[in-house]
Amino acid sequence: MTTATARPNLRNPKKHNHYGFREFFQFDPDKGTIVDWNGSQNILTTEDFIIGLVEGLQDEVGDAAAATMYTIGCEWGQKDAFFFESWFEKEYDRSIRQANLMFLLETWWWPLAAQGWGRWEVDMGDRKQGFMFINLFDSAVARTLGDVGKPVCYLYAGLFSGFFTELVRKQLSCIELQCYSMGETYCKFLLGGRDRIDAATFWQTEGANARDIEKRLRAGELR
Amino acid sequence: MLSQLQRLSQEIDGRYATDSELQFLTEIAQTYHLRAQTYQKLQAAEAAIVQQLQAKMQALDPTLFRSGSEDVTAKWKRDTLRVLRYSAIAMLLNDPDTLRDRLLFWMQTVMKAFGAQRSCNVTYELMQDIVKQHLTAPQAKLFCPILELNRRSLGIS
Structure with missing residues (x-):
């Protein structure tokens, strides 16, 4: 923190x-x-802190806990985008708009990786279609909560949404498609416009897994 | 060595170290003179090594110094010098863990971001041949595993 x-x-x-x-x-x-x-x-902070945060919020606001964590993540991401812009320009003597995009993203994530938020991998293969995937290894939240059978990394989804929204100056949403806490080996997030994330959320509640959702998005489906 | 010393001082908490725990210090003492000589030779030969390497790579495939339409020779030279210097100190102190933590983990993501892995692969493979021309066989035996670590870390996705 x-x-x-x-x-x-x-x-x-x-x-x-x-x-x-x-x-x-x-x-x-x-x-x-x-x-x-x-x-x-x-x-x-300890893992107990993360458990306390997640479970305390659950006790306080029930099902709204997920949305609350997502919103906290969004605000964090937006603020961090401004902070990143300022230290990047000082360190590299250039604006973030002049940098190679993949390099820029790796540079943003490095402090977070050093702080223990996990390693990541950005998949921009579908960027032209208006969405992209982020794979996250060692999510601090999921690693702490263990296998609970559902996605738990709402804080990260919010963080990606907030940061990328500021970076591209266009409203972007994010959903976790698969999670270490569902027994998967890593967490996978989808980032894109509201319509696509709503469609993915719908398919997920209907029981679709990450691979199904990827396939449907690549086929251009929107519900 | 520094990582190993740090680990040793943490693990030896209020007791005496065992012979096997001190083994690495004996090995360092036995090879230190050779390490110091190798380090000095690398320092003296740095410019020649990089120049020979650049010429060899240029002859092999000039596109290794291009990123799209951009000529990245100056960037390559700066990166190569930096890795060479970090590698030399890693060899001197027998500390590849610190090399990984302080440089390679970060640089791996940067090289991947710029699509420079093919160039890195060739750089640290050919560098092993070139340093053998400047070092004795026992010296090269100390240094080449570090260059191989660089190649595996930076050169392959």
Whole structure:
């Protein structure tokens, strides 16, 4: 979890491979803070914290917990997009609009990977059709909750929706098609316009799996 | 070595280390002189190694220095020098784990993003042949596994 504060490492601000544990995080035992390379203050949390967050929310708002987590993720993603834009420009001396897209996305995800949110893989093969897939390995939420037989990574789906919406300046939604918590080996997200995500949500509630949904989207179906 | 020392100091919590836990220090002591010599030779030969490599790759396939219509020779040179220097210190300290953590995991995603894996594959494969011209056989035996680690990390998707 992070909040922006003063940038800690001005010794070599143009260094790009700074994601090793000891390099990315600056531990200050006197102040009791952990500040990362980009100046965000980090807080270490346990798996119990994630369980408490998810189950506490469930107790408070019931079925609306999923939508709440998604909304929290959206806001986080939107804010992080602005924060990313600012540190990217400082570090690389260029606007995010001038960067190679895949490189830009990897650069956005690296701090999150270093913070323990998992590794990812972006599949842009269907970008021209208006949607794309994101594979997430080691989701912090799913890994913590274990096999519960349904998707649980609403926070991530919101994060991707919020970030990509800001990046492309067009409203994009996201749904988790398969999840480590359903017994799969990794989580898979679909990102796209509202109509496609609504269609995917409908097919999913009808029992379609990730592969069925991918096939139907590629065939151009919209319900 | 640094990663191993760190692990050792964490694991030896209020007890004496066993002989097998200290084995890596004996190995480092036995090979340190050779490692230091190799490191100095690499430092002295750096420019020649990169120049020979560039010429060999250019002769083999000039498209290795192109990304679409862009000439990426300068970028390639900068990246190659950086990897070579990180590799040299990894060999000196016998610490491929730190090389992976501090450079290769990150660089792998960048090379993939730019579609530079074929170029990386050739770079670190040919570099092994070229360093053998500058190093003795025992020196090359220390250094080439690090270059092979680079090739496997950066060169293959």
